[in-house]
Amino acid sequence: MTAEISLFVNPTAGRGRGARAAQPAARALRDAGYSVRTVLGGDADDALRRAREAVAAGTGALIAVGGDGLVSLALQAVAGTDTPLGVVAAGTGNDFGRALGLPLRDPAEAGRIAADALKNDGIRELDLGRVGDRWFGTVLASGFDSRVNDRGNRMRRPNGRLKYDLAMVAELAAFRPVPYRMTLDDGIEREIEATLIAVGNGPSYGGGMRICADAAMDDGLFDVTVVGDCGRATLLKVFPKVYRGTHLSHPKVTVHRTARIILAAPGLTGYADGEPLGPLPLTAECVAGAVRVLGRCPVPGRAGAALPRQ
Numbered sequence: 378m379t380a381e382i383s384l385f386v387n388p389t390a391g392r393g394r395g396a397r398a399a400q401p402a403a404r405a406l407r408d409a410g411y412s413v414r415t416v417l418g419g420d421a422d423d424a425l426r427r428a429r430e431a432v433a434a435g436t437g438a439l440i441a442v443g444g445d446g447l448v449s450l451a452l453q454a455v456a457g458t459d460t461p462l463g464v465v466a467a468g469t470g471n472d473f474g475r476a477l478g479l480p481l482r483d484p485a486e487a488g489r490i491a492a493d494a495l496k497n498d499g500i501r502e503l504d505l506g507r508v509g510d511r512w513f514g515t516v517l518a519s520g521f522d523s524r525v526n527d528r529g530n531r532m533r534r535p536n537g538r539l540k541y542d543l544a545m546v547a548e549l550a551a552f553r554p555v556p557y558r559m560t561l562d563d564g565i566e567r568e569i570e571a572t573l574i575a576v577g578n579g580p581s582y583g584g585g586m587r588i589c590a591d592a593a594m595d596d597g598l599f600d601v602t603v604v605g606d607c608g609r610a611t612l613l614k615v616f617p618k619v620y621r622g623t624h625l626s627h628p629k630v631t632v633h634r635t636a637r638i639i640l641a642a643p644g645l646t647g648y649a650d651g652e653p654l655g656p657l658p659l660t661a662e663c664v665a666g667a668v669r670v671l672g673r674c675p676v677p678g679r680a681g682a683a684l685p686r687q
Contacts, residue, residue, distance in 0.1 A: 381412045382495075383431040385424070385451050387443030387468075398467035398484035399442045405488030409496065411437070421450060428454035436460060438671060440491055442484070444468015448514065449650040452505060456512040456667050461500045463491035463671035470584040470651060472515045476594060477672030494671035503594045505667035506578045506649065508659050513649035514668070516582040516589060517661055519640055520555050520573030520604075521612070523648050524548050530653075549613070554606040557642045558658075561601070561635040570606035572629075576638055576661050577602065580622070582651065590622025591632070597665035601633040636663045 384406075386399045403413045416431050416439075418424025424447075428439060432454050440463035441451040448464055455462045465487040466474030480486045494500055506513045518526070529544035554570045561567075575582070577589025577600040592600035604615065607629045618624040625632060640647070641658035648654060 380410065381414060381437055382406055382491075383414050383416050383428070383436040383439050385416045385428050385431075385439050385441045385443075385447065385454075387424075387441075387447040398465050398487075401485035402440070402442055402465045402488035402491075405485045406440075406492050409489070409492035411492060411495075425450050425453055432458055432460045438463050438491065438495060440465060440488075440671070442467055445470045445472055445515065445650050446652060448473045449512075449652050452512045452514055452650075452668060455669075456505055456507075456664075459669065461495070461669040461671050463487075463494070465491075470582070472579065472581045472584065473650070475581060475585065476515065476579040477670060479672055491671045500669050500671060501595070502666040503668055503670050504578055504597055504663050504665050506576065506599065506661050507664050507667070508647070508649065508654055508661050511649065511654060512664075512667065513578065514594075515577070515579035515650050517576035517647055517649040517654070517659070518573070518582060518588075519575070519642065519645050519647050519657060519659075520557075520571060521548060521552065522573050522575070522583070522588075523646050526648050526651075526653075527646055549609055552609055552612070555642050555645060557640065559601075559603075559641075560639040561633055562637055569603065572604040572607055572612060573602075574604075574640060575602045576600075576640070578663060586619045587622035588619055588624075589632075590625055595666075597663055598634045598636055599638060599661070599663045601635060601638060603631045603633070605629040605631070637661070 406413050416427050418427050438461045441448045442465040464474040465484045466481045471481050525544045525548050557569050557571050559567045575588045577592035580590050580592045581587045589600040589602050615624050615627050639660045645657045647659045
């Protein structure tokens with residue numbers, strides 16, 4: 378293992394938390410005996426190019442300092458390689474870092490965890506989702522939630538999370554269930570009316586909403602959460618439960634487990650790790666052991682889980 382580590386930094390993540398988090402994380406890595414090189418980019422394409430160059434040059438690890446958007450870029454650079462990925466969570470959502478059991482507001486501790494994992498064989502292999510040549514670590518969203526993203530991305534103001542709260546209110550007012558066609562590993566095409574369908578490699582999106590609460594990141598399968606045809610009143614009742622994952626027991630919610638899924642629906646954009654993938658139809662595959670990560674532990678497995686595979 379080379380002693381040089383690449384710190385992949387988004388200085389604007391979390392309204393500047395990314396830039397502030399880089400220094401204590403780098404200090405913790407240097408204190409552990411590693412040489413630290415910072416990787417920045419002028420824009421997303423440039424940042425990804427530089428991250429891929431660092432991986433190709435044999436960096437000992439690529440450590441993403443930022444939010445889920447930067448982690449998504451980092452995954453494109455390290456997936457399918459031997460280079461481990463570390464995360465210093467410094468964004469708004471931080472769902473990938475949360476899934477790894479990492480501290481969300483302690484960059485020095487996150488740096489120490491990464492260094493300890495490198496020194497003490499604490500590297501774990503986790504699954505990733507793949508759509509075409511794009512990799513994702515947490516959740517592929519489609520339906521009501523992706524429409525909220527679409528609307529929020531079109532809004533110039535206000536800034537931050539308030540924009541998406543207002544977008545959610547507007548989408549609720551215009552809400553209609555979506556006619557989906559969904560094909561799983563069994564090859565059967567299911568035609569269903571649904572509020573949303575979320576394809577989870579990891580359990581949460583949107584900063585801790587546990588939409589696929591029982592998803593394990595090391596079992597080679599997606600958890601597919603289908604929120605069925607329900608009215609606004611039911612949706613308003615169910616949606617707050619997503620933060621605890623207790624929505625899964627609602628009669629309008631079903632969960633399927635599959636290694637591959639084809640989703641088709643008119644007028645919907647798919648989002649993965651909060652980033653737009655493009656319009657449906659989309660085909661997603663769960664690739665077992667696609668990334669090596671530095672963390673305390675992956676999302677736990679399903680010991681004792683009560684949900685049957687459907």
